[in-house]
Amino acid sequence: QVQLQQSGPGLVKPSETLSLICTVSGGSISGYYWSWIRQPPGKGLEWIGFTSNSVSTTYNPSLGSRVTISMDTSKNQVSLNLSSVSAADTAMYYCATTNVWLSWSSWGQGTLVTVSA
Amino acid sequence: EIVMTQSPATLSVSPGERVTLSCRASQSISSNLAWYQQKPGQAPRLLIYGASTRATGIPARFSGSGSGTEFTLTISSLQSEDFAVYYCQQFSTWPLTFGGGTKVQIK
Numbered sequence: 001q002v003q004l005q006q007s008g009p010g011l012v013k014p015s016e017t018l019s020l021i022c023t024v025s026g027g028s029i030s031g032y033y034w035s036w037i038r039q040p041p042g043k044g045l046e047w048i049g050f051t052s053n054s055v056s057t058t059y060n061p062s063l064g065s066r067v068t069i070s071m072d073t074s075k076n077q078v079s080l081n082l083s084s085v086s087a088a089d090t091a092m093y094y095c096a097t098t099n100v101w102l103s104w105s106s107w108g109q110g111t112l113v114t115v116s117a
Numbered sequence: 118e119i120v121m122t123q124s125p126a127t128l129s130v131s132p133g134e135r136v137t138l139s140c141r142a143s144q145s146i147s148s149n150l151a152w153y154q155q156k157p158g159q160a161p162r163l164l165i166y167g168a169s170t171r172a173t174g175i176p177a178r179f180s181g182s183g184s185g186t187e188f189t190l191t192i193s194s195l196q197s198e199d200f201a202v203y204y205c206q207q208f209s210t211w212p213l214t215f216g217g218g219t220k221v222q223i224k
Contacts, residue, residue, distance in 0.1 A: 001173075035213070045153075045161065045204055047213040060212045061118075094160055102208035103151040103166035105173070110160055 002027040004095055004108035011114050012089075018082040018115075022095030022108050029076050033098050036069060036080045038091040046091075048080065050102075085115045119143050119207050123216035129224040136192040138219045140205035145185045149209035152181055152190045155218075156201045164203075165190065195221070 008020035020036075036048040049059040051069045059067045068081040078095055093111050096104035120143040130136050140150065148168040153161035163172040165181035168188060178193040192199055200223055205216040 044217050045206070045215040047206075047215065050211075050213070058211050062212070096160075098163075100166055102149075102213060103163055103172075103206075104153075104161070105163045105166075107160035107162075 002032065002097060002106055004097065004106055006093075006095055006108040006111045008111055008113070010112055011116065012085055013117055014086055014115055015084055018080070018085050018089065018093075018113055020080045020093055020095070020111055020113070022078045022080075024076045024078070024097075028073070029071055029078060029097075030073055031099065033102065034069070034071065034078045035096050035102075035104060036093060037096055037104070038089075038093045040091045048082075048093075051078070087115050089113070090115045118212060119146060119210055119214050121205055121207055121214050121216035123203075123205060123219050125219060126217070127220045127222060129222055130195050131224045132195055132197055134195050136195050136199075136221060138190040138192075138203055138221075140183075140188040140190070140216050142186045142188075142207055142209075146207045146209035148184050149207055150181070150183070150188050151206045151208065152179075153204045153206065154199075154201045155204065161204065192221075 003025045005023045012018045035050045049069045051057045066083045095108040098105045122141045124139045150168045152165040155161040169181045180191045182189050202218045202220045204218045
């Protein structure tokens with residue numbers, strides 16, 4: 001089973017871009033489906049978006065055009081960019097993967113991102 | 118967007134009891150449903166996919182059933198390590214959506 005290691009800043013200023021990376025070991029990212037999922041403190045899970053090869057991507061309409069998910073096969077990494085953040089984007093962010101269609105079997109450790117000046 | 122509704126929000130249970138959690142979809146999702154368990158400070162863990170298939174390494178005391186709009190997760194005999202929050206998630210239609218969760222706590 002693949003191992004996922006997340007990295008990125010825990011504090012982002014309002015209106016700036018949140019950028020997180022999920023580095024994968026134990027398998028090639030090309031063989032899996034990928035999502036980013038977030039969880040505001042004390043609340044439930046919200047799906048952010050999906051990719052399977054950086055060409056096939058789908059995003060949650062609730063986030064509009066602020067989200068970009070991409071894959072770097074040379075580094076075996078999946079990344080998330082969320083632009084124009086506000087306090088409402090404060091959450092634990094998870095990368096997740098699977099080889100079973102859209103049921104997320106492996107998760108990163110999570111990154112708590114706080115949006116604050 | 119498909120709305121997933123879980124009930125009850127909280128369930129107080131004694132170890133050894135049988136537990137039944139419910140998840141309802143706002144429209145038919147066939148068997149495109151997964152269940153997750155989340156403990157405090159941890160990422161969610163996949164328990165069930167395809168409504169009834171246990172994920173790798175999941176004990177047999179966990180079972181899922183249902184199709185269409187009504188789904189159930191059953192824990193046949195609750196163990197101490199099963200106290201957690203449980204979420205359902207549909208993958209029939211974009212966007213993927215989760216239920217609000219059921220917290221299973223000690224009675």
